[in-house]
Amino acid sequence: MEVIKYFKYVLLVTIAITFPVLACFFLVFRGLLHFYLKLKHGEDFYGLMDGYDTVWEVHETSRGQITILGTFDFDEEKNGDVYDAFVRQIHQPELRRSCRKAAMRRRHLLGYNYYIEMDPYDGLVQKMPPYEDEEDVRRMLSACSNQPIGPQDDKMLEFLVGTKPIRFAQNGRFEYPIIMKMHHSLGDGIALMNFCITGLGRDPAAFLKKTEEDFRKMFKIKKNDQGNDAARPEDAANEADANAEEASTTPKKGTMQLGKLLRKVMTSKFYHPLFGKPDANLLHGKTLTGRKNLVWSRDMGRDYVRAVKNIKSRFDGVSFNNVLFAALAASFSEYYQKHDPDNVPDYIVNGIVLLPFIPKFEDMVTIVDGKVEALDLSNKFVVAFLKLPLISNGSVEANLLDLVDRVKREIISLSQSLDIALTIFFMKYFAYIMPLPLVKFIMSYFDSTISASNLPGHGRLEMFHGGHINDLYFWIPNIKKIGIGISMFTYDNRLRIGLIADEALIPEVDNVQELVDNVFKYLDVMDKLSQTLVNNNNECTIPNNNINLDGLVCSEKMQKIQINS
Structure with a gap:
């Protein structure tokens, strides 16, 4: 084992030292390849993949595609056959012109992937296979989530349209289902959400503008004196440059700052997949089958978005994501305690979290005369490695509020590190310049128990035919050896959660469903516990000695509420 670790260190140092030379060589090679493909394919050539797109071409037992389930109402007496209506809508020339990347196919040559336009709408919209109830749809989702998009698995997307309404238990309505399969190289969550709005919406330009305004309020993005966004998510990527510039002011200060910067670089969790000890637990380490169980759950009977906001307002420094x-x-924690009580880990050591990047509106979409003229379909997400605390001993409920504090500390530690900047460098530059085999080799060490995504959503979408998409869920693809993926989404200001699990890890679909449902259960418990807080010398306490509250501090707002009560 020590020999392998030593080899990895040597390999990393070798790559770091030779990267400038290799980068120059492969940049020239990439340029020549681009020139050759342009001559060969002419206007049909869309371009070589960038680094963000390339990472989704790296997969083993899972294809790099996002699976989406929507439920919608449709009046066939008024609008005709539902399948024909979708075919007409998706095949509009305006949509093909504004979203050209969606019409591409993926190709590979000499270590690099590229896009080419080849009969893009052939089989793009298909009828969903026969189904009778919601469970049939769930099984269909699980089966198609890892099936090729197109006969050669080279298309960007595919629509499977339901041809009859069924009753969905979680909202009680009779609705039509639609399954959308989109390869992640088409774009990140924000881009794909905008594509769905553009392709299926009644007035996409107005809806996109409203969504952008909602995002500004949600993320508190303000304009500076120059009319630009004052604070943006990509600022994390510039931290190294800022530190280096500050370090140059004085020799003494420069030495201290550069030392601090080097410590951050060398201690980053970015290296943990390469050199750290991998997770060893019930949900990790088995050979994946590629067969998936997909489940979903939504907030039924109460507003969980409001509940999460209420919980976070009761503590200092606790965010929505916390x-x-x-x-x-x-x-x-409950799953491990129930199914493997003797081997519950203290942490999921290296959880991979996909964070949304919110571009400027003018960078996302071009609107001319009230219509979408061009839509940016690209990947700009941010990857972080989160050490997710678990409750290995004792009651989960009794330690729940302490768990909030432990998660908060890990997220703060992550925000103060250079992990995000290093992963951006890897995707933006390394995966862009280097050939796919070398990218695959590095990513073969990206190993964890779970990957997770939390995507801010938009309001209920009015569709082209006058009906609405009433429910919307998505599932991120499993990355490399990771067999568990969690997707959280606030559609129509309601919390939706989807979970995808390889059958090798969780063969029983009821156990997968329990994992999702228990997230809502513990939000209920967290809300109830935090409502009973009584301030005592600025420390949160509950009239129950069995409740662990180490580290949590009530917010000033909560203190006033408690005093007034």
């Missing part, structure tokens, strides 16, 4: 990931960690 609360969600704490509930997720509690659900996994």
Whole structure:
């Protein structure tokens, strides 16, 4: 084992030292390849993949595709056959012109992937196979989530349209299902959400503008004096440059700053997949089958988005993501305690979290005369390696609020590291310049128990035919050896959660469903516990000695509420 670790260190140092030379060579080679493909294919050539797209071409037992389930109402007496209506809508020339990348096929040559336009709409919209109820749809989702998109698995997307309404238990309505399969190289969550709005919406330009305004309020993005966004998510990627510039002011200060920067670089969790000890637990380490179980759950009977906001407002420094990931960690803690009580880990050591990047509106979409003229379909997501705490001993409920604090500390530690900047460098530059085999080799060490995504959503979408998409769920693809994926989405201001699990890890679909449902259960418990807080010398306490509250501090707002009560 030590020999292998030593070899990895040598390999990393070798790559780091030779990267400038290799980068120059492969940049020239990439340029020549681009020139050759342009001559060969002419206007049909769309371009070589960038680094963000390339990472989704790296897979083993899972294809790099996002699976989406929507439910919608449709009046066939008014609008005709539902399948024919979708074919006419998706095949509009305006949509093909504004979203040209969606019409591409993926090809590979001499170590690099590229896009080419080849009969893109052939089989793009298909009828869903026969189904009778919601369970049939779930099984169909699980089966098609890892099936090729197109006969040669080279298309960007595919629509499977339901031809009859069925009753969905979680909202009680009779609705038509639609399954959308989109390869992740087409774009990240924000881009694909905008594509769905553009392709299926009644007035996409107005809806996209409203969504952008909602995002600004949600993320508190303001304009500076120059009219530009004052603070943006990509600032994390510039931290190294900022530190280096500050370090150059004085020799003494420069030495201290550069030392601090080097410590951050060398201690980053980015290296953990290469040199750290991998997760060893019930949900990791088995050979994956490629057969998936997909389940979903939504907030029924109460507004969980409001509940999460209420919970976070009761503590200092706790964010929306803190609360969600704490509930997720509690659900996994219960699963481990129930199914492998003697080997419950203290942490999921290296959880991979996909963070949304919110571009400027003018960079996302071009609107001319009230219509979408061009839509940016690209990947700009951010990857972080989160050490997710678990409750290995004792009652999950009794330690739940302490778990909130532990998750908060890990997220703060992540925000103060250079992990995000290093992963951006890897995807933006390394995966862009280097050939796919070398990218695959590095990513073969990206190994964890789970990957997770939390995507801010938009309001209920009015569709082209006048009906609405009433429910919307998505599932991220499993990355390399990771067999568990969690997707959280706030569609129509309601919380939706999807979970995809390889059958080798969780063969029983009821157990997969339990993992999702328990996230909502622990949000309920968290809300109830935090409502009973009584301030005592600025420390949160509950009239129950069995409740662990180490580290949590009530917010000033909560203190006033408690005093007034």
